[in-house]
Amino acid sequence: MKYGFFPGCSYKGAAGYKESTEAVCRSLGIALMEIEGWNCCGATSYWSTQDLKAYVLPARIMALAEKQGFTEIVNVCNACYSTLRKAHEKLAGDNDLRQKVNLALAEEGLAYSGNLKIRHLMEVIVNDLNADDVKKNIKKDLSGLVVAPYYGCQLNRPWADMDDAYYPVLMDRLIEIVGAKPLKNYSAKTECCGAAQMVAHKDFCIPLTNRIVKDAVSKGAQTICTLCPLCQLNVDSSQQGLGLPKIPVIFFTQLMGLALGLAEKDLMLNKLLTPFKIAV
């Protein structure tokens, strides 16, 4: 399977996300082809400050993908995913806006038709792969590992067509497929981590990440599994100095890598701030 891959700006610096994603896709035969010449999606910052540019940034990424012959874009960051989804939906439904955006893109010989499918890697793995094929590749028994599936807030909003917007279950399924135990009744699974507000208003946001961590720890999770670099960073870093029992926050690709028996250099668990010390 071949997909246009949009890594986004924070992918590379995220704790082992890049390494584990590449290794997992290699071992499952998912071909993520990086969209050449991609730019930042703009995210909340551009939605908050710009009218047209906020659409032009994601539209350029989608136009590049189309030009390079892709029909689907795969994201690994909730903010990128939600930004591209939003631009895609609005451009598809608003001819005036699409014309304007295409006028700007024409400067570089680009245009966006509005026909791409915008996807998230986690959803691709659950929906496009045959679960039995994944299970065949499992090398390590994770049946003793209780994993809190933390989806973050933006993944499935505001469209809620991939899964439920408040209480999704897709990643729970993924955790089951790789043989670990999803934490049942993880009520904080879509509570917001504070996102970029963590930088400017740390004091307001610490109680938010606290909720995410406390709900997981108190219900018996051994690790929290994330799908977004910023979620991972906020939930992991805010534990430093909370005085609570700490819990490692890993990416879903790292969890899959553990199950697939991949090497430490492919998982880069050593890049986490809260160390992952669970023997699996």
Added chain:
Amino acid sequence: MTADPVLRDRFFKKYHGAEIQNCIQCGTCSGSCPLAEHMDFGPRQLFAMVREGDMSAALHANTMWLCVSCYHCMVKCPRGISITDHMYSLKKMAVEEGVKAPKMLHLYLSFNAPVEKHGRLTDVAAMAGFGLRHPLAALGNMGLGMKLAAKNRLEFKPRTVSNIAGFKKVMEKAKELERLS
């Protein structure tokens, strides 16, 4: 309260805000907002003010600047109002009206600057810009910065889009088109 129908109409028309007239003031938005307790007014109350034209108070509020873009209010609004999108509009209107820039605007601008210049962002570039204006907040994040640096997770070199010239032309054109409208 002094009503400002002109500003209100700009929000209704240019920013497609007229649908807030459908609000039944149920409070689902404020109740589902992660940072509502720190806001001057919850989104519900802000909309009640805006639709009656109390624009000055609304645009000076910190409400929209504390929006985390989690879209929880938007998916649950029983009247289907695009609340998060209206928060973006109100931020832009506050800037247009010259309201004293809050911290979050500085963060956005230090995020945008490297994007405009290189097409891509590094955390270091964004934080450097923000740190110049808000050294205290930046200092609070220094410890984290050090830890990330120790784990070799920080990129100090800016990352540039391969066709940066083309990218800049597109952005320039977008700016021009925006000015025209």
Added chain:
Amino acid sequence: MITFTLNGKEVQGKKGQYILQVAQEHGVEIPTLCYHKALEPAGMCRLCMVEMHYGGRVRYVTSCNYVIRDGMEIKTDTEEVHHIRKVIVEMMLARCPEVPVVKKLAQQYGIKEPRFKTEDDDCLLCGLCTRICEKMGRGAISLTGRGLEFKVDTPFHAQTDVCMACGACESICPTGHIDIRNITKYEPRPLLSEWDVGLATRSAVYLPFPQAVPLAAVIDPEACVHLRTGNCGVCKEFCEAGAIDFNQKDEIVEINAGSIIVATGFEPFDPTPLTQYGFGRYPEVYTSIQFERINNATGPTAGEIVTKDGRKPEAVAIIHCVGSRDQNHMKYCSRICCMYSMKFAHLVREKTGAEVYEFYIDIRSPGKGYEEFYNRLQEEGTHFIRGKVSQVTDIVDSPEDEGKLVVVAEDTLARTVRRIPVDMVILSVGLKPAAGIEEIARMVGISLDSDGWINELHPKLGPLATPSDGIFIAGCCQGPKDIPDSVAQGQGAAGEALSLISRGKLEIEAAVSVIDPERCMGCRQCEMVCVYGAISYNASLSVCEVNTAICKGCGNCAATCPNKAIELRHFNNDELLAEVEGLMFAPVGIEEHLGGTAM
């Protein structure tokens, strides 16, 4: 007949009957744990031991599987019998010291501590489970091993697909030892009571509800082992009236009627899609209908308002507008929820003294005495919080949230977000049209509005009638309404129907459609367009026919007929064309003549 003496009295029993059976028929109580009327007795528990005098000898036998004989003398109440039973109970207690039924027996026999070495088993080896499994035609479990290893098990001690997860073993086990999940390979599906809205279970043969009409038990064919496999049939052996008939089938009954009253009612909104309220996820989140069952004296808690783990709630939240007034679900107000929510608040307060929080958007109490009831609730100290609840969660923010459900909502009047810990949450779910209403509407030729409720003839002047003559509507099929309004509409509809009967005659339209059978090709297009259901197809003649008692003369059919086989009386095509022609060539000023609105 066989005659013998039972506790000094002469009794009779049928040949082949066991002592225990005859004793039970004569009201003589003999304790037993392993006897079941529908199963072959096995004499496993040995509690039913009695003293038998026969042929000059005294013996102690298990009465459950000892066949009666002429002239025998049975004593169930001698000192020796009690002594034997006591020893048996003592042995049971030693084996299963924690099993309630054994503890109760021990208490009856005055045993505090058994003299034997105690174990911590919970299986009495009574064999009821294995015998009932045989009866179900399976034999998935059996008593295996010898001596100390003697136990109930599946072949190879593994989950088996021989077991069909009927649950007979688990329900018959007197000690609770059997857990069907250890036996079956299939997912056990408990049969949830529809009447108790899933709060209790029912068996495969059951009374639908206490006031069911007719008041007779029904068999769930999906669950009945006999109907599925031909085995079991236990209910038939128990039913003394001989009323069980496995051959009964659904019947279609045709009734000729002059008028029909549609009263299909509503069904409650299923709050599962509103995941933020946690229905189905948190045990203490109930729908309003479930709460009605909890509060009801014949309900699963006998009317006691308690949590599932038996606690009396200290705080209860009632959430209004669940599914109602919400574009994502039902955009209309369901009208009755405010009032029933307040009734709940009153009952909870009266029965438990708990703090009650009503989360509402607007209180809608437009009815006689309704506003007064609202005022009374205020006086009772109910907390009225104006704000739609955004989420119900078990996330603990502060110590008082521990073990509670936290209801999060903006108190829009106090302008603050509140997180209120409660023990029980009641979702005041809205009303939606009953399933199948589209089919009924199509059948009787009436239309539905955009929300799926039946359209009445006129919103003000024809609230009971429909465009189809003789079809009346009553109650919630027309839209959400409370009991007084439903009763009023029902009586009104009945009155309308009765007045038709008492008149004995019908006034029908003069301008009706007629179909020329010579020209009709039987294409049935007219039948499809007729909104009144007045046209039917006569298969033997291959033509369509008009029921002039129903036809309203709207002309849809005449306009549709491709072969011009249909004409409207008093408005035939020639007449209509002449009128149009007259208008087209009318002198100037005709608009005025026609009231200024024509053309």
